[in-house]
Amino acid sequence: MEKPIYFDYLATTPVDPRVVEKMVHCLSIEGNFGNPASRSHLYGWKAEEAVENGRRQVADLIKADPREIVWTSGATESDNLAIKGAAHFYVKKGKHIVTSKIEHKAVLDTCRQLEREGFEVTYLDPGSNGLITPEAVSAALREDTVLVTIMHANNEIGTVNDIAGIGEVTRAAGVLFHVDAAQSAGKVVIDMENMKVDLLSMSGHKMYGPKGIGVLYVRRKPRVRLEAQMHGGGHERGMRSGTLPTHQIVGMGEAAHVAQEGMELEAVRLKALRRRFWDGIKDIEEVHINGDDIHRLPGALNVSIAFVEGESLIMSLKDLAVSSGSACTSASLEPSYVLRALGLSDELAHSSLRFSFGRFTTDDDVDAAVAQLRTAVEKLRDLSPLWDMFKDGVDLNSIEWAAH
Amino acid sequence: MAYSDKVLDHYENPRNVGKLDADDESVGTGMVGAPACGDVMRLQIKVNADGIIEDAKFKTYGCGSAIASSSLLTEWVKGKNLDEAEQIRNTEIAEELALPPVKIHCSVLAEDAIKAAVKDLREKRSR
Numbered sequence: 009m010e011k012p013i014y015f016d017y018l019a020t021t022p023v024d025p026r027v028v029e030k031m032v033h034c035l036s037i038e039g040n041f042g043n044p045a046s047r048s049h050l051y052g053w054k055a056e057e058a059v060e061n062g063r064r065q066v067a068d069l070i071k072a073d074p075r076e077i078v079w080t081s082g083a084t085e086s087d088n089l090a091i092k093g094a095a096h097f098y099v100k101k102g103k104h105i106v107t108s109k110i111e112h113k114a115v116l117d118t119c120r121q122l123e124r125e126g127f128e129v130t131y132l133d134p135g136s137n138g139l140i141t142p143e144a145v146s147a148a149l150r151e152d153t154v155l156v157t158i159m160h161a162n163n164e165i166g167t168v169n170d171i172a173g174i175g176e177v178t179r180a181a182g183v184l185f186h187v188d189a190a191q192s193a194g195k196v197v198i199d200m201e202n203m204k205v206d207l208l209s210m211s212g213h214k215m216y217g218p219k220g221i222g223v224l225y226v227r228r229k230p231r232v233r234l235e236a237q238m239h240g241g242g243h244e245r246g247m248r249s250g251t252l253p254t255h256q257i258v259g260m261g262e263a264a265h266v267a268q269e270g271m272e273l274e275a276v277r278l279k280a281l282r283r284r285f286w287d288g289i290k291d292i293e294e295v296h297i298n299g300d301d302i303h304r305l306p307g308a309l310n311v312s313i314a315f316v317e318g319e320s321l322i323m324s325l326k327d328l329a330v331s332s333g334s335a336c337t338s339a340s341l342e343p344s345y346v347l348r349a350l351g352l353s354d355e356l357a358h359s360s361l362r363f364s365f366g367r368f369t370t371d372d373d374v375d376a377a378v379a380q381l382r383t384a385v386e387k388l389r390d391l392s393p394l395w396d397m398f399k400d401g402v403d404l405n406s407i408e409w410a411a412h
Numbered sequence: 413m414a415y416s417d418k419v420l421d422h423y424e425n426p427r428n429v430g431k432l433d434a435d436d437e438s439v440g441t442g443m444v445g446a447p448a449c450g451d452v453m454r455l456q457i458k459v460n461a462d463g464i465i466e467d468a469k470f471k472t473y474g475c476g477s478a479i480a481s482s483s484l485l486t487e488w489v490k491g492k493n494l495d496e497a498e499q500i501r502n503t504e505i506a507e508e509l510a511l512p513p514v515k516i517h518c519s520v521l522a523e524d525a526i527k528a529a530v531k532d533l534r535e536k537r538s539r
Contacts, residue, residue, distance in 0.1 A: 315473065317473055317474050317478075319450075319476065320474065320475050320476050320478075320479060323415075323475075323476045343450070353447075353448065354448035354450075358448075391426060391472060391479060392471060392473040393443065393452055393471040393473055394452055394473045395473075396431065396454075396471060404447060409445070409446030409449075410444065410446060
């Protein structure tokens, strides 16, 4: 069976061949397999050297000091460490946290846990364009606010928040600022020299590195302190114990290096692919882009196609690997909370598709997607009673539907 | 999610897609579900002078299981009288299509749709 064309780069990315090449040399007896914490022999020293090289590569990508990089198992762990670690360490300062309704579950569930421990959390509504503004953050700050956690790019709709602007607000107020940058790192500029971000989460597998590795950036000046979540050998300056996985770190480091070198050109290429795709489908009736059209990741597009349901649409697009905000693709049967927070009706949330383009997407791939999507929409609208009614001029909101 | 071959078959080649004249005295229309819930079914049946369902049409907005459930139902009701059509149970549909537990509600909706269509027809006739 031929594999479907991959349009789900926001879910994960394949490991770049240049990254694989570096990683495979850190595993076997012939390779650099030592424990980076071994201080008494060459194996340990070589492994430590590789780890520190990876640390420098990641630090370079975000213009940080290598000593500000803490290795974790992924962005979920980084978010947990940042939010719980800071909240617990600074608990005497206050117990109020500000976040948004469209954060990743790794942030939202961590905040829920802190609520159970007695913290208070304010969940900001995004604008209908999906953006969280510095003004909205500013208005939510209180005397007892200790932490603001806002994502850089949203994983469902691809919108990119003004973290530089939010950082100005939080720094002026003396409040820590954590950013979940899992979706933006390696794709758009992140500059820790100029952005007043205190903690920043990154993930290896969203930037053509391996799964199972991530980073938490922890600012040194002004110094940010955390309560460790993982205790043990005192690795990573006591913030995250556990033997460092050399091959994963080398992989994420190389992935950061490759991303940094090609970032500008790749952004231009991905934007062109996104435009090519949108130009191919925009004349379909009742198609809407979800989220701000300007402030978004170069390769991400979330669209709602009214009167067709997302899961059946995905069934029709069996040669394309895409994801949907429809309830039917999730176990919970709830439509996407992100799209709901934007003010989308349940119906349009059910009808949403996320296309994300990446390093290995070609013009031909996009053209194939356009053709298949057009065919599928036509087929499903022929099947849709709602489309009939729309065409007959019936206002769907005027009907009393029996909820079930 | 992996669908059964029968769901895929009905989804790829839906039977009896279309629309009957809802104002026709011999046509009963059942529309159930809600856009906000992600599925809406419109099922229509046409009975002949002997009270036998001679034609059935559907259109469904919803997932593959919802489309397959309504497509299958149109096949089943043809040739039945109204009492027999009303006896079709969602469990039979779910079993025939091997629906997973999370999709049982699609078969429930199909049962609701045929009941609503029969009710509509009976109300028309009692007028």
